[in-house]
Amino acid sequence: MPQLMLPADDGGTRAYTPAPATLWQRPTAPLLARRAYAAAHVIPRVSGNNIPGAPADLDWESTLGYRHELWSYGLGVADAMDTAQRGMGLDWAATQELIKRSAAEAAAVAASGAPAVAGKTVRDLIAAGAGTDHLDLAALPAGKAGVDAVLDAYREQISVVEGSGAKVILMASRALAQAASGPEDYLRVYSTLLAEVGEPVILHWLGDMFDPALAGYWGGADVAAATTTFRELIDGSAAKVDGVKVSLLDAAHESALRAVLPAGVRLYTGDDFNYPELIEGDGTHYSDALLGIFAAIYPAASAALQHYDAGQPQQARALLDSTRELGLHIFSAPTFYYKTGIAFLSWLNGKQPGFQMVGGLQNGRSVRHLARTFELADQAGLLLDPDLSSARMTAWLTVNGVAQ
Known part of the structure; x- marks a missing residue:
């Protein structure tokens, strides 16, 4: 694997070599032992004007593709939640469209009879947030x-939300x-x-x-x-x-x-x-x-739930524990910037074309914080294509002044 130079706590750099990819298995039957929704984020259009205060301009193909990725691992999707930047860049016009589009995709997935969602209803596959954020406080x-x-x-x-068929x-x-x-x-x-x-x-x-x-x-x-x-x-x-x-x-x-x-x-x-x-x-x-953390660790979360279904709670707990340090880091104070870490991992894993967020929120975490996110995700086996992730990380570090 290629070696990277990550920023060190003393202001210098340190060498880091990612591990080989972990081979995660998608479920071949619906997950039943626990009900689980991953709170998915939204992905902006890279050429859009997604600056603070501007209306959200979403990349619908990537945003909906991320939801299909979560469904393929047997997880439900919690949409239009704070993970999707409700109250932090996602306006009500974009939120309505997100709910309607995601629910329509969920209905198609439910009708497909795919093994991971067999017997699931639209409400099992998607729940969406209804709030009051269109009010002028x-x-x-x-x-x-x-x-x-x-x-x-x-x-x-x-x-x-009810009109879309999603759970409220x-x-x-x-x-x-x-x-x-x-x-x-x-x-x-x-x-x-x-x-x-x-x-x-x-x-x-x-x-x-x-x-x-x-x-x-x-x-x-x-x-x-x-x-x-x-x-x-x-x-x-x-x-x-x-x-x-x-x-x-x-x-x-x-x-x-x-x-x-x-x-x-x-x-x-x-x-x-x-x-x-x-x-x-x-x-x-x-x-x-x-x-929200399930949107970042979904392959491991799905694998753990598969172990619970198989009557293997020790293996399930060990997998969840293996992601804890990453979760603690992504959700560290100020906690409301956790969304930045989830979008960063999505980009590293090739699920979105650029590391951008609506409202410019990609700047909510420091270079050192996101470098540690990369490292912890690697240690948890959550860099799905380490070569791609390493190439993107190297380019991002270089642009941010960390010599490689």
């Missing part, structure tokens, strides 16, 4: 009028965090929406480490009190809740919540730090998955 009225505006904004986006993910709302005066406003908005939806949805509790504007979600800064409100909502509307996605990076909190959910309500872990033990479970309960 600066113009949001105070008090009840603001909360009513949030409710109507959710309805508009839910209509798009009720995303956390910056507008509701701004407008709500306490837990009662959250309960009113969410219980109203749950009464109106046609099919069970996934509730998304996103912590402020992912989005600082969501601090105090569910009506207070105290997590225990917020959990009480969250549980009150779920207990009162369990028939309309497929599951909950919790992204607080707190494994103990997730395990405790998981144990008291009503029968039939899944807990989809959103913990990109502690997912190996949460997916494995405690012998009584386990978490399903709706993870």
